[in-house]
Each structure stands twice: as C-alpha cells, then as structure tokens.
Amino acid sequence: MDFTGQTVIITGAASGMGEATARMFAAAGAQVVVVDRNAEGASRVAAEIGAGMPLAGDVSDSAFCDQVVAETLARHGRVDVLVNAAGIILRANALNTTDEGWQRMMNVNVNGVFFMSRAAVAAMKAQGKGAIINFGSIWGDVGAAGVVAYCASKGAVHQITRAMALDHALDGIRINAVCPGEVNTPMLASGRDKAPSAADLQALADTTIPMKRLAQPEEIASVVLFLASDAASYMTGSMVAVDAGYTAR
Ligand SMILES: NC(=O)c1ccc[n+]([C@@H]2O[C@H](COP(=O)([O-])OP(=O)(O)OC[C@H]3O[C@@H](n4cnc5c(N)ncnc54)[C@H](O)[C@@H]3O)[C@@H](O)[C@H]2O)c1
Numbered sequence: 001m002d003f004t005g006q007t008v009i010i011t012g013a014a015s016g017m018g019e020a021t022a023r024m025f026a027a028a029g030a031q032v033v034v035v036d037r038n039a040e041g042a043s044r045v046a047a048e049i050g051a052g053m054p055l056a057g058d059v060s061d062s063a064f065c066d067q068v069v070a071e072t073l074a075r076h077g078r079v080d081v082l083v084n085a086a087g088i089i090l091r092a093n094a095l096n097t098t099d100e101g102w103q104r105m106m107n108v109n110v111n112g113v114f115f116m117s118r119a120a121v122a123a124m125k126a127q128g129k130g131a132i133i134n135f136g137s138i139w140g141d142v143g144a145a146g147v148v149a150y151c152a153s154k155g156a157v158h159q160i161t162r163a164m165a166l167d168h169a170l171d172g173i174r175i176n177a178v179c180p181g182e183v184n185t186p187m188l189a190s191g192r193d194k195a196p197s198a199a200d201l202q203a204l205a206d207t208t209i210p211m212k213r214l215a216q217p218e219e220i221a222s223v224v225l226f227l228a229s230d231a232a233s234y235m236t237g238s239m240v241a242v243d244a245g246y247t248a249r
Pocket of ligand 1: 138
C-alpha cells in the first residue's frame with residue numbers, strides 16, 4: 001500500500017499497536033504525526049521513523065486534540081487519516097472500580113476518541129475526503145469478567161464509530177473500527193500485580209483463542225492500513241474483528 005503524500009495522525013503511537021501502525025504508515029510513504037502522552041516514547045518513535053516533532057499530550061483534553069489537528073494542518077496542510085489507538089485498561093470488577101478509575105477510563109478511551117475525531121472530521125469535511133480508524137476491542141462486543149469499565153468504554157467506541165460514520169457518509173469520510181483480540185503489547189501487563197510470563201500468555205491463548213496464539217501488533221496494524229486505504233472505499237461504520245476467531249463463537 002502506498003500512502004505517499006498523505007498525512008496520518010496516530011494517537012498512542014509511542015507503544016504497542018499505535019507504534020506498529022506508525023512504523024507501517026511511515027514505511028508506506030505517509031507523513032506521520034506521532035501523538036502520545038508519553039513524550040519520551042513519542043520522541044523515540046518519531047525519530048526512528050523520520051516523523052516530525054511529536055505532539056505530547058493527553059487526548060482526554062479536548063483543547064489538546066484541537067491543537068493536534070491545527071498543528072497538523074499548519075505543518076502539512078491536510079489530515080488524510082486519523083488513527084485513534086491511545087487507550088488504557090482498568091482490571092477491576094464494579095466493586096473494585098472507584099469513581100476516579102471509572103472516570104479516567106471514560107475520559108481517555110471514550111472522550112479521547114471523540115475529541116480527536118471531532119477535530120479531524122472538521123478538517124476532513126473541508127477536504128471532502130478522509131478516513132478514521134478507531135481502536136475498539138473484542139470486549140466492545142462481548143463481555144469479559146474483571147474489566148467492566150474497559151468493556152463499557154470500548155462499547156462506546158464502537159457506537160461512536162457507527163454514529164459518526166452515518167453522520168459523515170456523504171462527506172467523503174469513512175469511519176471504521178478495528179477490534180483486536182489479545183495482542184502482545186505492554187497493555188497485557190498493565191494493571192496487573194505482576195507481568196504475565198510467556199507460559200501465562202500461552203495458557204491464556206490455549207484456553208481462550210481459537211488459533212491458540214496472541215497477535216503481534218503488526219497483524220493489527222496491517223488491517224488499519226487497509227481500512228485507511230482506497231482498497232476499503234466501500235467500508236464505513238464497520239467493526240472489523242481481528243481476533244483469531246475469538247468472537248466467532
Ligand atoms: N493489547 C490488546 O490486547 C488490545 C486488545 C484490544 C484492543 N486494544 C486497544 O488497542 C489500543 C492500543 O493498545 P496497546 O495494546 O497497543 O496499548 P499500549 O499500552 O502498548 O499503548 C497505548 C499507548 O497509548 C498512550 N496513551 C494512553 N493514554 C493516553 C492519553 N490519555 N493520551 C495520549 N496517549 C495515551 C500510552 O502512553 C501508550 O503509548 C488501545 O485503545 C487498546 O485499548 C488492545
């Protein structure tokens with residue numbers, strides 16, 4: 001796939017699937033704008049892929065999201081693609097979820113996707129073309145124990161995707177979500193008392209994933225590039241499961 005001349009904003013680009021997506025877009029010729037609250041990681045990725053100065057900040061701040069789009073327009077004159085990969089997880093049932101924990105999940109996973117998307121569609125509508133790819137999850141469609149706030153937040157991401165796809169179907173803007181299963185990124189260890197061992201992860205795969213292995217971040221990034229490309233020109237409002245059959249049952 002060739003993205004030469006296209007400008008791609010990627011949130012959460014300092015780690016995991018956002019980073020893999022940034023590397024793949026850069027290799028495909030895109031001008032990548034690296035966005036992450038982790039300034040050090042964002043600088044590392046931006047330098048390694050030859051992107052311009054990264055934009056460090058929190059996507060739950062709508063003013064920051066507006067600034068990301070304004071800065072991208074100032075640098076490159078357009079926003080062709082937005083990838084909303086920034087996200088966090090809280091591993092807790094309802095009784096162990098504090099008000100602050102719940103609100104933080106919604107602020108980042110839901111508000112962050114909405115604020116970035118709202119800012120981007122304004123620019124894309126003026127261009128008459130654009131694509132947004134949100135990171136949903138298998139857990140936006142099916143429930144899982146011990147992650148209630150995360151499940152709720154990803155369900156909301158799926159509905160933001162569907163509703164905005166309908167609103168902008170005639171504006172030349174396609175909005176889809178990629179819905180990964182279990183992917184081998186730092187998030188797998190996030191919010192646990194200790195990082196899972198390789199044996200723990202294989203046991204998880206053996207018991208829950210039909211293909212009996214975790215995904216590598218690049219296996220999700222390649223689907224993001226497809227959704228951003230003209231090869232997906234008839235797709236909008238779709239939840240694209242990339243889950244080795246997890247939700248096929
Ligand atoms: N890893 C999985 O198994 C899995 C499965 C399904 C969906 N997802 C989703 O995929 C996306 C990417 O996850 P990952 O596994 O690559 O995670 P990751 O933890 O490796 O990377 C997430 C990145 O988002 C950044 N980030 C977090 N909060 C932010 C904020 N408020 N503002 C800006 N940046 C912020 C982090 O600094 C980090 O660089 C997330 O939305 C996640 O919920 C992950």
